[in-house]
Amino acid sequence: xxxxxxxxxxxxxxxxxxxxxxxxxxxxxxxxxxxxxxxxxxxxxxxxxxxxxxxxxxxxxxxxxxxxxxxxxxxxxxxxxxxxxxxxxxxxxxxxxxxxxxxxxxxxxxxxxxxxxxxxxxxxxxxxxxxxxxxxxxxxxxxxxxxxxxxxxxxxxxxxxxxxxxxxxxxxxxxxxxxxxxxxxxxxxxxxxxxxxxxxxxxxxxxxxxxxxxxxx
Numbered sequence: 001x002x003x004x005x006x007x008x009x010x011x012x013x014x015x016x017x018x019x020x021x022x023x024x025x026x027x028x029x030x031x032x033x034x035x036x037x038x039x040x041x042x043x044x045x046x047x048x049x050x051x052x053x054x055x056x057x058x059x060x061x062x063x064x065x066x067x068x069x070x071x072x073x074x075x076x077x078x079x080x081x082x083x084x085x086x087x088x089x090x091x092x093x094x095x096x097x098x099x100x101x102x103x104x105x106x107x108x109x110x111x112x113x114x115x116x117x118x119x120x121x122x123x124x125x126x127x128x129x130x131x132x133x134x135x136x137x138x139x140x141x142x143x144x145x146x147x148x149x150x151x152x153x154x155x156x157x158x159x160x161x162x163x164x165x166x167x168x169x170x171x172x173x174x175x176x177x178x179x180x181x182x183x184x185x186x187x188x189x190x191x192x193x194x195x196x197x198x199x200x201x202x203x204x205x206x207x208x209x210x211x212x213x214x215x216x217x
C-alpha cells in the first residue's frame with residue numbers, strides 16, 4: 001500500500017489494523033457486528049475516516065471506489081469469501097489479506113479467484129511490530145495480495161450486476177430473459193454466458209437456484 005491509498009477494512013474486529021493503517025492511508029472500517037464497531041470506534045480510533053456496520057459480501061459496490069480491501073484473518077466471512085474477493089477486484093488495486101496461519105485454504109482460494117478472473121496474486125512475509133503484554137514485539141505475518149486489472153475489474157463488475165439483477169428478480173418474483181439482461185447491462189450473450197458460469201462456480205447452490213427459477217433463455 002502507498003501513502004494516501006483509500007482502504008476498505010472489512011471484518012475489522014477490534015480495529016487495531018484499521019487504526020494502524022489510518023496513519024498512512026485513508027481507511028474506512030466495517031464489521032458485521034454493531035458491538036464490535038462501537039468498541040473499535042471508541043477504543044482508539046486513530047485517523048479512521050468512518051466506522052460502519054456492513055456485511056463484507058455486500059462490499060465493494062462499484063468500480064474504483066477504493067484502492068484496496070483489507071482484512072486480518074477474516075474468519076467470520078466464512079462461505080461468503082468468494083463474493084468478497086470478487087468484489088475486491090472492483091478496486092483500483094485489489095485486496096490484501098494478512099494472517100498468521102493459512103485459515104482454511106485462504107491462499108488456495110484467492111489463487112483460484114485470481115485464475116478465474118485473470119488477476120494476479122503474490123505472498124509476502126513481512127515483520128511487523130505487535131504490542132504484546134505492553135511490550136513491542138516483532139512478529140512475522142503472511143500477506144497475500146490479490147491484484148486486479150482492467151479485464152478482471154470488468155468481469156467482476158458484470159458478475160456483481162448480474163447477481164444483483166437475479167436477486168432483484170427473486171425478490172419481485174419476476175422472471176427475466178437473457179436477452180433482456182444483456183440489453184440492460186450492455187453485455188453480449190457470450191460474455192453473459194461466461195459470467196453465469198463464473199457465478200455458478202463461486203456461489204453454486206445459491207446461483208443455480210436463482211438461474212433456474214428467475215432466468216429464462
